[in-house]
Amino acid sequence: MLSKKIPIAVCFLFGLFGLVQYFSPHPAAVSAYSTVLDWVQIIFAFTLLVGVVSLLQIQLKHVSRKEKYWGYSIVTIVGILVMAVFGFAGGTERGTAFMWVFDNMQVPMQSTVFAMLAFFVATAAYRGFRLRNVEAGILLAAAIIIMLGRIPIGEMISARIPETAEWILNVPSMSAKRAVLIGIGLGSITTALRVILGIERSYLGRN
């Protein structure tokens, strides 16, 4: 029982502290909050170590058992170890081996993944704008107006198109967005209060 009660009590105390300090500009409250944030960073650093060690263990297990796709595990292990050696031996400043690998391998690979987004947007838009029913038709019409409103040809066709596009974005779209945001805000507040009050315990494992 204590294994559940202690985390709930800690959560209540720190949750309450977080709530109270938000309303206080006093240096004592600000300093205490800053200390708590430092603790969070320390916990994160330790768990990062746990995370990296766990990742290495899993990948080593894949290789030792020659599981399916074990070749990818070798790439991961080599990547982690090489970057760790470069970082600890030569530092992470500009001009070091660590930064050279980062700039010439990591950055291009990240750019490649990001570039895929353009194609994914195209396929998602194709699926989203298919004329299946009345609602999809309204969505398609709104999308066409907004797309035309954002390019010079839209204004050339009619000055009303950019105006209508702005209206769609600022009135129906914005009101729907705000309704969703109000729901998210209320959901966040009640979830936070449930956690602070110990009503919500699922994140500690099942009851």
Added chain:
Amino acid sequence: MANVALCSDPLSFSVYDTPSDGGGSVTISWQAPVESKSIPIGSFVIFRKMNEEVSWSYLASVKAENGLLEDRTAVDGVNYTYKIVSYASDGASEWVCPYQVASKAQWFDSDRLPVLVGVLVCLLALAGVALLHKKGKPFDIRPIRGLEAVDEAVGRATEMGKPVLFTPGWGGDIQRPTTIAALNILGHVASKTASYRCDLIFPTHDPVIMAAAEEVIHEAYIEAGEADRYKAENVFYTTSSQLGYAAAVDGVITRYKPAAIFLLGTFEGEALILAETGNSIGAMQVAGTDSTIQLSFFMVACDYTLIGEELFAASGYLTGDAKILSSVRAQDFMKILIVVVLLAGAILVTFGMVDFAGWIGKS
């Protein structure tokens, strides 16, 4: 024409301890006479002296049209006197504040009073609904298709002999309510995968979330009596880099081809990359996030999307816990209250009561 005559006194010259601050600040405010705008006053120069001092120390020079200065070099508890000097081509004129002021740190930020009122209203709504429930007044929650699909998705994966993938996105950390809401759903999904003897893969970008997820999944397997089927290696940290995480999860999706994918948590630019990859392998996808931008991507790429508060209601909806369901109902009451406040604000603004409406808006 002498400047002194026109600017015989800056209007409303006052000095006071800056309100709602952490101390170390005194505010000096004044309003230059309207005439001064047409007269070439170079600037207002502010001087100050401590209670025992005889000579004045220069503090700052402020443009004539500005009427406010915060002295952030004040030491708490020390009394200061301030004076304003205006310089023009034909001389200077000065005004000394007749009283002394000391800065002090405040314990309560009065600017955040509306937020406090909002929090108290939320607490009252929670307590009120919980009380109603205790008195035996039952209530229902509307069906949420995305949450009803959880069982269907896990069942589908079991039938196909493929794993289930659950990932909480790159944007959140453990402090975020969205992550807590996602972990609540994870507990339910893990219970199902344990009961159905189906593999559950959980890649994440945050080692703290990984630790929490391990606990949630392990406990779910123990509760289902399937502790030996829990695979610790299926809950793993990938990388803290956004696109690195997207690439890692994409890799898992394309290699292991999960039959069901849960994208629940805080997602940013990686949302569509993951959702489209999942879509391309024909996985059944349930998604939900607190980002309105990413929600639109999820809607076109996923089978079910939890919109707005649905993600946060999941815990009560799936477990049937009366206390959590009460809080979900309290959310509905607060929504009604917000609608009333919005209408009241619109009416007040219409009748010119802008200040009060602004205060309500802050709340």
